[in-house]
Every structure is written in C-alpha cells, then in structure tokens.
Amino acid sequence: MNDASPPAFFRQSHAPDDRQRWAVKIEYDGTGLVGWQRQKAGLSVQQLLEEAAARLAGGRDVPSITAGRTDARVHATGQVAHLDFPISMPLNPRAVRDGLSYHLKDHPVVILAAAPVAPTWSARFSAIRRRYRYRLLNRPSRPGIEANRVWHVRHPLDVPAMQSATQILLGQHDFSTFRAVACQAKSPIRTLDRLDITRDGDLILFDVEARSFLHHQVRNLVGTLQLIGCRRWDSEHLRTALEARDRCAGGPTAPSEGLYLVGVDYDPDPFG
Amino acid sequence: MNDASPPAFFRQSHAPDDRQRWAVKIEYDGTGLVGWQRQKAGLSVQQLLEEAAARLAGGRDVPSITAGRTDARVHATGQVAHLDFPISMPLNPRAVRDGLSYHLKDHPVVILAAAPVAPTWSARFSAIRRRYRYRLLNRPSRPGIEANRVWHVRHPLDVPAMQSATQILLGQHDFSTFRAVACQAKSPIRTLDRLDITRDGDLILFDVEARSFLHHQVRNLVGTLQLIGCRRWDSEHLRTALEARDRCAGGPTAPSEGLYLVGVDYDPDPFG
Known part of the structure; x- marks a missing residue:
C-alpha cells in the first residue's frame, strides 16, 4: 500500500x-x-x-x-x-x-x-488511522486451508524476541529503511502507534497502526522482524538498520498474501 | 460425517x-x-x-x-x-x-x-473424542474472504437464546431427530459432551464434542439451533423435537461448508 x-x-x-x-x-x-x-x-x-x-x-x-x-x-x-x-x-x-x-x-x-x-x-x-494485520503461519507443514491467506514460515520463530524489538520501531522515525524504492511519499517520517505481535496456535499475528504508512512499510517491517524471530538479527542490528535510513539496510519484504487492511478510522466514524 | x-x-x-x-x-x-x-x-x-x-x-x-x-x-x-x-x-x-x-x-x-x-x-x-467446530457468518453482507468456509446467515441471531437451548441437548440422548436418514449407526444414542456457542465479531462459533456422532448430527443440531436464534423456535419446541425421535421433527441441515473437524482425541495421544 x-x-x-x-x-x-x-x-x-x-x-x-x-x-x-x-x-x-x-x-x-x-x-x-x-x-x-x-x-x-x-x-x-x-x-x-x-x-x-x-x-x-x-x-x-x-x-x-x-x-x-x-x-x-x-x-x-x-x-x-x-x-x-x-x-x-x-x-x-x-x-x-x-x-x-x-x-x-x-x-x-x-x-x-x-x-x-x-x-x-x-x-x-x-482518515486518522490505518490498521493492518499481518498473518504468518509458523509450522513445518504448508497451509492446507489458508493457502494465499498467510505467509508460511517453517522454522520456529522466537515471538518474545520479536516483541521486544518492536520497542525500537514504535513512535516517530524516519522509516527510509522500510520504504519501497518506488514510494512516492514526500517524507519518509511516519509515526507507528501500534505494533503488537501475538501467537495464536500456529499463527503469529502482527497488528500495526499508524495515521499513514509508506509504500511496503508493513511488509518490510514484518520481513525484518522475522529475521529477529529466527535469530539471524538481534535488536541492535535492527536499531542500526533503522538509523541507516537506507532500504538496503533493511530485511526482505514479507509476501503480500499475509497482509490485511483491517480498518480505517475517521472522526466522526461515518458508519457509526 | x-x-x-x-x-x-x-x-x-x-x-x-x-x-x-x-x-x-x-x-x-x-x-x-x-x-x-x-x-x-x-x-x-x-x-x-x-x-x-x-x-x-x-x-x-x-x-x-x-x-x-x-x-x-x-x-x-x-x-x-x-x-x-x-x-x-x-x-x-x-x-x-x-x-x-x-x-x-x-x-x-x-x-x-x-x-x-x-x-x-x-x-x-x-478415538475417545471427536471435536467439531461450525462457523456461521452472521451479517447482512455475504463473505468476501471466507466464501465456502462459513454458513452465511443474514438475519441477526439471538446467541443467548441458542446458548440456553444447548442445555436440552447436552448429555446422553436418543438423537434420531438429528440423524441423517441414511445413517448406518446401529444405535441413535449418543452422548454430547460439549456444545458451546460463542460470538466473535460477525462470526458465531459452535464447538461440539462427543465420543462419536451420528451422520449429519452436528449440521442438524446447528440448523435447528439457528431456528432458535432467529426466534422461529423456542426451547420447548426443541425439547419436543428431541423427544419425538424423528428426523421429520428436526430443523434443517446446516450447509457442509461451515463444518470443520478440528480434532480427534486418543489416550495416549500418538502425536504427543
């Protein structure tokens, strides 16, 4: 998006x-x-x-x-x-x-x-807030029912490690590291209001909220957090990557099929 | 099943x-x-x-x-x-x-x-227990993402009314009223150990457990409970239907696409 x-x-x-x-x-x-x-x-x-x-x-x-x-x-x-x-x-x-x-x-x-x-x-x-959910299926077997609805990652991910790394990303930052090269936004500054990671059985859910996002920002954040989950990166590596303000310093883009736009907030809510 | x-x-x-x-x-x-x-x-x-x-x-x-x-x-x-x-x-x-x-x-x-x-x-x-979940989408709009994965019911269902009616069905009964005509079981007696109904947003979930089930039993139970949810039946009607021991006294068979076999239990668990 x-x-x-x-x-x-x-x-x-x-x-x-x-x-x-x-x-x-x-x-x-x-x-x-x-x-x-x-x-x-x-x-x-x-x-x-x-x-x-x-x-x-x-x-x-x-x-x-x-x-x-x-x-x-x-x-x-x-x-x-x-x-x-x-x-x-x-x-x-x-x-x-x-x-x-x-x-x-x-x-x-x-x-x-x-x-x-x-x-x-x-x-x-x-719009005052966009809410996205990213769904990752973390088990050895591919999805039988949810093909095209999740990102399938076979190796077990360390959810607490990913959760603690989110502290580095929350709040206002220059998110150039997590921005698609083709992104048309004038400014790479965004404020991440929520980045919650929860496990629900074999699913890992990433709930992400901000007023607005850069192109591919959620997928680039999830792809990078997954590197922490499989212990290829630690939190310090993530901090260095964010501060580099360079897409080349970031992790891979998580696949699109795991991403859901779950809500857009307005004040007042027109559907209220 | x-x-x-x-x-x-x-x-x-x-x-x-x-x-x-x-x-x-x-x-x-x-x-x-x-x-x-x-x-x-x-x-x-x-x-x-x-x-x-x-x-x-x-x-x-x-x-x-x-x-x-x-x-x-x-x-x-x-x-x-x-x-x-x-x-x-x-x-x-x-x-x-x-x-x-x-x-x-x-x-x-x-x-x-x-x-x-x-x-x-x-x-x-x-097998000592079979566990089924039935998923019903209760909202005016058809499913956009979960087509073929839920039963879509447009009119709002009264979940508390369905919940209290489950008391009539729990335990050991002659379930002839909820048994497919083609069912090959020798006995219509079964013991329903669990029948929990919960609302999760627009979804209504029916969690049903027993050692074994009659053919179409879960779908016939859900189809009949739905009549209570839309207030065409009350609990007394359900009790009379169960006691009739006659498929003709029961409600309709809920469609197969909402039904999930979620687990089978063994003691000991071979996958444990």
Missing part, C-alpha cells in the same frame, strides 16, 4: 455540485486481484467497484478514492473508499451496500457498509 | 504382519472435494491420501482408515487416519509427514504430523 501524498490527478477532493458522496466499507480476497489501483494487467478492486457503481448509476461514471491503495494479493476486511454518485439518484445506505454487492457478486469483493458523507469528506485525507 | 459402526469390509482393524501402521494428522479445505470417502464422482481425501502413500511406498497399495468420514465440502484442521505401510520401508515421523505432504502438493490437503502406532491401534476405534 501507499498512503502517501497523491499524484496531482488525485488531488481533487471535493465532490462536484452535481454529485453526492458516499463512503463504503469493503472486504476483499486479494488473491486473484492486481491490488486496489486500476491496471491493464488484470482486475483491480477499483475497477470492480467503479463498474459496480456505474451499473447502479445506470451507466454513468462513478469515480472512487480509497483510504489505502493495497498491492496485488493483499486482502482487506475493512477497506474504505468514497464514491461520487450523480446527485439525482435516490440512495439510502442499504441500497448502496446491497446494490454494489449485487453487482460485485461474481468477485470476492463485498460491501460491508455504506454511508452518505459531506462533499469535502475524503476516504483518503480524512 | 458418520462415526457409527463400520460396514463389514472396514472391520479388519489389525495391521497385517507385513505392515507397519502409522497415524497421520491431516488438514484440508473440503471445498473441491467429495468428502473423505472414495467416490467415482470426484476427488476424495481418502483417494488423495492413499495415492500419496502409494507413491511414497514405491507403488504398493497403502490402505487407510479414518476417524471421521467427513462429507463433501466439510473441512478439517485435525482429521486423523491410519495408514498401513509395508514393513520393509525405513520410515520416520518427519519423512512420513513431509513425504505425504510432498505428494499432496497439488491439492489443498496437508499432513500436520505422523507417528508410528501399534498394529492394533485404529484411528477410528481407538
């Missing part, structure tokens, strides 16, 4: 006068998708959502903006976007939710909630 | 002298499978497991017996079976686990553990 400053063509943030803006909460299985953003290479969530909205709007274009531009194969249980429908349409929350879901029925994408919002409200710029 | 008395051709329970018996713990996604038992209609777990074992055994037949003959589309995270390998093969737990999993790699079936057992040990007849 990349929550950084948008390119110029995304900057229009007010709904035009002839439009009504709706916020939608979306769940999707990213396995067969190329990610949020439209691409020629395959189906994106954006394309599916906008095509469903256009069908609901009788063929008129309905542009969308999202809170988190998830990468290919990344999942979401609480993605948020806004859609600008023609002002003439009679809409209500249930009709938007069920109407969009109906037109998405051939795809693993579903609308969980819909709510009308002010023309100045933005799924992207009004 | 059907854990009842086996047909005659299953009764051979001792491993022959030229065989070594191994217990295996299996996880599978039942979605594309016809269930445990071999059928001409499609791929079964039994066929996949026995073909993998035959490849490991250099082409020789390796018969299997399972603890729970799950139906089509039912999943397992802790199924147990035993396999009779030729006595001449040098085997160890890791080689059996990883060798079988390797030959299963094109299918959503994986071996979690393997252990040598006595020739008289039986995955089916030595």
Whole structure:
C-alpha cells in the first residue's frame, strides 16, 4: 500500500455540485486481484467497484478514492473508499451496500457498509488511522486451508524476541529503511502507534497502526522482524538498520498474501 | 460425517504382519472435494491420501482408515487416519509427514504430523473424542474472504437464546431427530459432551464434542439451533423435537461448508 501524498490527478477532493458522496466499507480476497489501483494487467478492486457503481448509476461514471491503495494479493476486511454518485439518484445506505454487492457478486469483493458523507469528506485525507494485520503461519507443514491467506514460515520463530524489538520501531522515525524504492511519499517520517505481535496456535499475528504508512512499510517491517524471530538479527542490528535510513539496510519484504487492511478510522466514524 | 459402526469390509482393524501402521494428522479445505470417502464422482481425501502413500511406498497399495468420514465440502484442521505401510520401508515421523505432504502438493490437503502406532491401534476405534467446530457468518453482507468456509446467515441471531437451548441437548440422548436418514449407526444414542456457542465479531462459533456422532448430527443440531436464534423456535419446541425421535421433527441441515473437524482425541495421544 501507499498512503502517501497523491499524484496531482488525485488531488481533487471535493465532490462536484452535481454529485453526492458516499463512503463504503469493503472486504476483499486479494488473491486473484492486481491490488486496489486500476491496471491493464488484470482486475483491480477499483475497477470492480467503479463498474459496480456505474451499473447502479445506470451507466454513468462513478469515480472512487480509497483510504489505502493495497498491492496485488493483499486482502482487506475493512477497506474504505468514497464514491461520487450523480446527485439525482435516490440512495439510502442499504441500497448502496446491497446494490454494489449485487453487482460485485461474481468477485470476492463485498460491501460491508455504506454511508452518505459531506462533499469535502475524503476516504483518503480524512482518515486518522490505518490498521493492518499481518498473518504468518509458523509450522513445518504448508497451509492446507489458508493457502494465499498467510505467509508460511517453517522454522520456529522466537515471538518474545520479536516483541521486544518492536520497542525500537514504535513512535516517530524516519522509516527510509522500510520504504519501497518506488514510494512516492514526500517524507519518509511516519509515526507507528501500534505494533503488537501475538501467537495464536500456529499463527503469529502482527497488528500495526499508524495515521499513514509508506509504500511496503508493513511488509518490510514484518520481513525484518522475522529475521529477529529466527535469530539471524538481534535488536541492535535492527536499531542500526533503522538509523541507516537506507532500504538496503533493511530485511526482505514479507509476501503480500499475509497482509490485511483491517480498518480505517475517521472522526466522526461515518458508519457509526 | 458418520462415526457409527463400520460396514463389514472396514472391520479388519489389525495391521497385517507385513505392515507397519502409522497415524497421520491431516488438514484440508473440503471445498473441491467429495468428502473423505472414495467416490467415482470426484476427488476424495481418502483417494488423495492413499495415492500419496502409494507413491511414497514405491507403488504398493497403502490402505487407510479414518476417524471421521467427513462429507463433501466439510473441512478439517485435525482429521486423523491410519495408514498401513509395508514393513520393509525405513520410515520416520518427519519423512512420513513431509513425504505425504510432498505428494499432496497439488491439492489443498496437508499432513500436520505422523507417528508410528501399534498394529492394533485404529484411528477410528481407538478415538475417545471427536471435536467439531461450525462457523456461521452472521451479517447482512455475504463473505468476501471466507466464501465456502462459513454458513452465511443474514438475519441477526439471538446467541443467548441458542446458548440456553444447548442445555436440552447436552448429555446422553436418543438423537434420531438429528440423524441423517441414511445413517448406518446401529444405535441413535449418543452422548454430547460439549456444545458451546460463542460470538466473535460477525462470526458465531459452535464447538461440539462427543465420543462419536451420528451422520449429519452436528449440521442438524446447528440448523435447528439457528431456528432458535432467529426466534422461529423456542426451547420447548426443541425439547419436543428431541423427544419425538424423528428426523421429520428436526430443523434443517446446516450447509457442509461451515463444518470443520478440528480434532480427534486418543489416550495416549500418538502425536504427543
């Protein structure tokens, strides 16, 4: 994902006068998708959502903006976007939710909630917090049920070692070490508000929260913490890597299929 | 599933002298499978497991017996079976686990553990407890990520009402009301040791344990409890239905995709 400053063509943030803006909460299985953003290479969530909205709007274009531009194969249980429908349409929350879901029925994408919002409200710029969960399956056997839903790591990971290393990462830092080379954000400074690691049977869950993230930041953090979990790195190595402010000093990028955008927070909550 | 008395051709329970018996713990996604038992209609777990074992055994037949003959589309995270390998093969737990999993790699079936057992040990007849979990997604929107992994019920269910109704079902009863017409068990008497219902967000989980179950018993219990959850039945209705000892008095069979065989217990635990 990349929550950084948008390119110029995304900057229009007010709904035009002839439009009504709706916020939608979306769940999707990213396995067969190329990610949020439209691409020629395959189906994106954006394309599916906008095509469903256009069908609901009788063929008129309905542009969308999202809170988190998830990468290919990344999942979401609480993605948020806004859609600008023609002002003439009679809409209500249930009709938007069920109407969009109906037109998405051939795809693993579903609308969980819909709510009308002010023309100045933005799924992207009004967000005060993004919440991600990374799911790692830590056992010798590959996943039988959760293929494409977890990162499978065979060797046993030291969870307490990873937990204590998170202290180095929490708070405000220059996260250049954990930022994709292609990241478009102007600043590499971010504030990590939460990085909890818990074991649940064979699963290791990473719960990560911040106002916004750099491109690949969560996956780069998890990939690096995994080096600590298998004792190839210690905490001092992590501190040195963070202070290097250089992607080359960081660990590998954890695979996209373990990552879930679980929620985006707004104040007030439009779905509240 | 059907854990009842086996047909005659299953009764051979001792491993022959030229065989070594191994217990295996299996996880599978039942979605594309016809269930445990071999059928001409499609791929079964039994066929996949026995073909993998035959490849490991250099082409020789390796018969299997399972603890729970799950139906089509039912999943397992802790199924147990035993396999009779030729006595001449040098085997160890890791080689059996990883060798079988390797030959299963094109299918959503994986071996979690393997252990040598006595020739008289039986995955089916030595089991002292079967544990099932039924997962119900209770929200207006269909599953985006967990299609084929849950039963989707749109209308809100009254979990406390279902919880208090379980008191009627716990313990030893004639469960004819909750038994598939095709069930082969000699007796409809079973002892339900656990029936816990918990809500976890939009999921409602039914955790059910007994020494053995009748065919469709868990799915029939869940389908009937759901009638209480949506207030079409009250507890008295459930009591009357149980006492009728008649499948026609029971509620509908909950769909197979919500059901998981999560574990089978033995004393001692061969995988311990």
